[in-house]
Amino acid sequence: MAISSLRFGSIGRNVLILATCQGLLFSINTVFVLVSGLVGASLAPDPVLATVPLGLFIAGAALSTYPASLLMGRIGRRPGFLxxxxxxxxxxxxxAWALSIGSFGLLCFTGLVMGVYFAFGSYYRFAIADVVTGKLKRHAVSIVLAGGVMSGVVGPYSADWSRDLLAPQTFMASYAVVSALAYLKLLLLAFIDIPTPRKVDKQRTGRPLGEIIRQPRFIVAAIAGMLSWAAMNQLMVAAPIAMHICALPFSDAAFVIQWHNFAMFLPGFFAGALANRFGVYNVMLWGTVMLLGAVVAVVSGIDLWNFWWAGFLVGTGWCFLFVSATIVITECCAVQEQSKTQGFNDFLVFxxxxxxxxxxxxxxxLLGWSSVGYTLLPIIILTAGATIWLSIREGTLAPQIRSS
Known part of the structure; x- marks a missing residue:
């Protein structure tokens, strides 16, 4: 299914804009994560604290994702995205300011602010589902997520190119790139056309959240989404730091991140078709197999190609798990239940x-690079087991699309 299959006009424009913004979202994230882990290591009072700014980046997203969803449910997608x-x-x-004054505390605060940015951007995939229905929705969701493929070029290249642009302040220009790309997103988002929630929709809240999240489908989809992001984040936050410790050059780290990003998003162009053809639960299971492969690559050595395979396989696994989980989440709730359901799901993910x-x-x-892989095994096994259980419970690996 190509973008041309989506009828042009408002829907086609929305798909292209949101796919482009998805690419910019992850380009900015790539620059920030790739740079801030190393900057954090240089500014932190103890190397163990190097990833705290990145942890706060995710914590900021977790704390703001539910309010962001509720806010967009009231004011609309476009104002929220802006x-x-x-x-x-x-x-x-x-x-850039934190780096210029050498403040680890300010870098940590920067992580929180960037987390709020990421929380709003994480709803691009749900925004297109607001205006597309039926089987076409699965393709639209996967295409928007696949838009992140541009981050495989823009993110690592921008970080590497800007690294010494404002020398002797290494990486200061990289933070300027973050601001420039965010400004470009502001310009693009002014043109999306997604209806503002109607007053009647605002007055109807649907089922209680507790009832929605007790659905087996929701539980398994949430677990899959949590695993996809936890595994991807744990490996790829650690990888640039581990490669630096192993005396591999920054260009190698950028190379690994580049192919990791390609692996995250290229399968998105056909993940929706795979879900329709083979079932979303099969696609979830394929994702867990990819993550197991990534763990094998991590524990097998510390050469460049160990890092490359780990990044590539965790990226592919993330795509299969996250696309399929997103599809199931959109089919677990009615229109008036979307804000609270999507918000709670993304809170769990973050x-x-x-x-x-x-x-x-x-x-x-404290324990070395291999421990980063071994600690993922329990949740990979849990996700695979839960997916198999749900498929047996429903009697199919290809659940029917819920009528809206």
Whole structure:
């Protein structure tokens, strides 16, 4: 299914804009994560604290994702996305300021601000589902997520190119790139056309949240989403630091991140078709197999290609798990239940990321690179088991699309 399959006009424009913004979202995230882990290591009073700014980045997203969803449920997607992009712009400014004065505390605060930016941007995939229905929705969601493929070029290249642009302040220009890309998003988001929630929709809240999240589908989809992000974050936050410790050059780290980003998003162009053809639960299971492969790559050695395979496989696994989880979440709730359901789901996802990211620095410095992989095994097995259980419970690996 190509973008041309989506009828043009408002829907086609929305898909292209949101896919482009998805690419910019992860380009900015790539620059921030790739740079801030190393900057954190240089500014932190103890190397164990190097990933704290990145942990706060995820914590900021976790704390703001539910309010962001409720806010957009009231004021609409476009105003909410513009607010989020503004946080990205000012986050880049704060990062450059923190580096210029050598303040680890300010770098940590920058992580929180960037987390708010990321929380709003994480709803691009749900925004397109607001205006597309039926099987076409699965393709639209996967195409928007696949837009992140541009981050495989823009993110690592921008970080590497800007590294010494404002020497002797290494990486200061990289934070300026963050602000520039966020400003570009502001310009693009002014043109999306997604209806503002109607008053009647605001007055109807649907089922209680507790009833929605007790659905087996929701539980398994939430677990899959949490695993995809926790595994991806834990490995890729640690990878640049581990490569630096192993005396591999920064260009190698950028190379690994570049191919990791390609692996995250290229499968998104056909993940929706795979979900329709083979079932979302099969796609989830394929994702867990990819993550197991990433763990094998991590524990097998510390050469460049160990890092490359780990990044590539965790990226592919993330795509299969996250696309399929997103599809199931959109089919678990009615229109008037979307804000609270999506907000709670993303809170769980970001909480899982934060939990892993805060501990990554300690794992890496106290137990070594292989421990970053071994600690993922229990949740990979849990996710695979839960997916198989749900498929047996429903009697199919290809659940029918819920009528809206």
């Amino acid at each position: 607010i989020g992009a503004s946080f990205g712009f000012y986050g880049g400014v704060l990062g 909480f899982a990321q934060a939990f892993g990211t805060f501990g990554t620095g300690a794992l890496l410095h």
